[in-house]
Amino acid sequence: MSDSLHKAFSPAMLGKLPLKNRILKAATYEGKTPDGIPGELLLNFHKGIVAGGTAMTTIGYCTTEADGRINDQMMWIHEGIRDRLTHMNSELKKTAPDAAISGQMTHCGNFSKNRKMQRLKRPLGPSRQFNMLGAASGMPFAGAMSVGDIDYLVQTYSDAAALMKATGFDAVEIHFSHGYGISQFISPKTNRRTDNYGGSLANRMRLPLRVMDAVRRAVGDDFPILGKIGLTDGIKDGLHIDEAIEVAAMLDASGIDALICSGGTSSFNPMLYFRGDTLEKGLIEVEKNPIMKLGLKLVGSRMFNHYPYEELYFLDDAKRVRDRVNCQMVYIGGCTDVASIEKVMGEGFDFIQLGRPLIKDPAFVNHAMADRNYQNGCIHCNRCAILIEAPGGIYCPLNLEEASA
Secondary structure, three states: OOHHHHHHOOOEEEOOEEEOOOEEEOOOOOOOOHHHOOOHHHHHHHHHHHHOOOOEEEEEEEEOOHHHOOOOOOOEOOHHHHHHHHHHHHHHHHHOOOOEEEEEEEOOOOOOOOOOOOOOOOOEEOOOEEOOOOHHHOOOEEEEOOHHHHHHHHHHHHHHHHHHHHOOOOEEEEEOOEOOHHHHHHOOOOOOOOOOOOOOHHHHOHHHHHHHHHHHHHHOOOOOEEEEEEOOOOOOOOOOHHHHHHHHHHHHHOOOOEEEEEOOEOOOEOHHHHOEOOOHHHHHHHOOOHHHHHHHHHHHHHHOOOEOOOOOOOHHHHHHHHOOOOOEEEEOOOOOEHHHHHHHHHOOOOEEEEOHHHHHOOOHHHHHHHOOOOEOOOOOOOOOHHHOOOOOOOOOHHHHHHHHO
């Protein structure tokens, strides 16, 4: 085994958290919280991940308030599910006592089709905007947050972080990317404010840095905070790599423990971070709302750009961030084989996050450690991602086809 592979599969410290290896489960929304409740579906999915050797699994899309959900089936962190969160984390630790658990903190901002809002009448973001996702659900427009709304949002992150730590999470990941709430403030495409929260990059980073500070105060200095940032929005007038590097530097200076460099946005250009087969056709097939189905047919080809899959597709830009910051670096983006793990470790990254490869094979890590020639089998068809709102949530269709063959 090479030094780089030995590094990948050896114990490491994430901040002050000991991990048994350097392979982490990426935060993905799995569609396994019916009615917003974390139950057996979510637990069993992540049991497979931790039992398969992954050092830390991440519970994706833990939104910080009810109105931060894209749809009403998403989980939001509140006292009403305290016992369920505690049970979930306890059971995961029983399954794999040497595994850690992270939770991804996020908020949809103005990108929502959730008709069961509790505090607001419509979704809010940095600026007034057409809400393309919500148009078919009767919410075509999103409003602009007042300063009071911003203060409230920051407090939801603080409260959610404190509850997550209290219920057994070992780390939190703040989602600063993919066109969701916080990244809407960072991106010049969606932030057209003229007050202290808009304009210059320093102003556009005011909310993200306030969130980072609030979460740090809530969890303390010894509790790891990771941040997923965008390398580029991949759209005209959006965030680009040079600004993204400065975003990373600001978060590094704020005391974040590790950065995860992704790209693209769910609202404008999701295929930039998926790569491979387009989501367009599959989403049209599973969409039940006739208005949304028609909209996808009309604009889907413009929204779902084609980016051929290639291994390590974010590596070059992620290395530019690596060279700018002092915090730890987590690589994500097209790492599906052992050779890619070896290369990323050789490039000086501290950890690797895997998403689709772990959906294909939850025991990826155990298999890769045992066999240098291990082949994961993910073909980047993205059919798993299309199933996020299907009954029971996501799974790998290839596994079912192979089992029945």
